[in-house]
Amino acid sequence: EDQVTQSPEALRLQEGESSSLNCSYTVSGLRGLFWYRQDPGKGPEFLFTLYSAGEEKEKERLKATLTKKESFLHITAPKPEDSATYLCAARRMDSSYKLIFGSGTRLLVRP
Amino acid sequence: DGGITQSPKYLFRKEGQNVTLSCEQNLNHDAMYWYRQDPGQGLRLIYYSQIVNDFQKGDIAEGYSVSREKKESFPLTVTSAQKNPTAFYLCASSTSHRGRIGEKLFFGSGTQLSVL
Numbered sequence: 599e600d601q602v603t604q605s606p607e608a609l610r611l612q613e614g615e616s617s618s619l620n621c622s623y624t625v626s627g628l629r630g631l632f633w634y635r636q637d638p639g640k641g642p643e644f645l646f647t648l649y650s651a652g653e654e655k656e657k658e659r660l661k662a663t664l665t666k667k668e669s670f671l672h673i674t675a676p677k678p679e680d681s682a683t684y685l686c687a688a689r690r691m692d693s694s695y696k697l698i699f700g701s702g703t704r705l706l707v708r709p
Numbered sequence: 710d711g712g713i714t715q716s717p718k719y720l721f722r723k724e725g726q727n728v729t730l731s732c733e734q735n736l737n738h739d740a741m742y743w744y745r746q747d748p749g750q751g752l753r754l755i756y757y758s759q760i761v762n763d764f765q766k767g768d769i770a771e772g773y774s775v776s777r778e779k780k781e782s783f784p785l786t787v788t789s790a791q792k793n794p795t796a797f798y799l800c801a802s803s804t805s806h807r808g809r810i811g812e813k814l815f816f817g818s819g820t821q822l823s824v825l
Contacts, residue, residue: 641816699751
């Protein structure tokens with residue numbers, strides 16, 4: 599069964615303390631691995647798409663990487679405004695309209 | 710500004726009542742989706758529509774219904790058959806061309822549905 603698992607469930611960091619969020623996936627024929635950011639009471643906002651192992655993408659303090667089994671979202675020197683829930687999702691090769699979402703990692707960055 | 714508008718922000722349902730959640734987009738996207746989000750769980754797909762007058766069931770369609778009469782609009786009705794409707798409902802859209810959807814989903818700001 600296709601599955602996406604995110605860890606940890608929650609993460610507390612001090613401002614400037616770098617860390618990584620994990621997304622493990624078991625999906626037959628991965629067509630894309632997606633990262634979204636969600637603020638409380640809001641809809642998710644797209645961050646990155648990764649398509650093949652070894653691929654990396656960066657945006658400000660965030661860098662997403664992909665292996666054959668997992669993806670990491672690295673946060674370098676985070677700021678309080680990076681506090682949010684980060685969602686990971688996978689799309690199968692034969693199911694272009696369906697995304698399999700993980701349950702997310704709640705990140706809190708303290709000043 | 711282009712985007713997706715969901716309304717209302719908060720909605721309360723009485724026992725045995727059907728309620729309809731609105732979703733409107735002005736992004737000129739062909740594909741639209743409804744997801745349900747419960748605390749501690751990933752988003753789950755309720756229905757999706759690739760084109761006007763066509764829609765397909767997602768993973769948890771029981772107790773829900775949709776229509777797609779206009780490209781811009783994709784309302785979701787939560788029927789009385791849905792016994793556990795309390796959740797955060799998200800509408801999304803994406804481009805779609807020859808069966809291939811766009812790289813990313815654009816989400817609305819959600820509707821929180823609660824049972825009275």
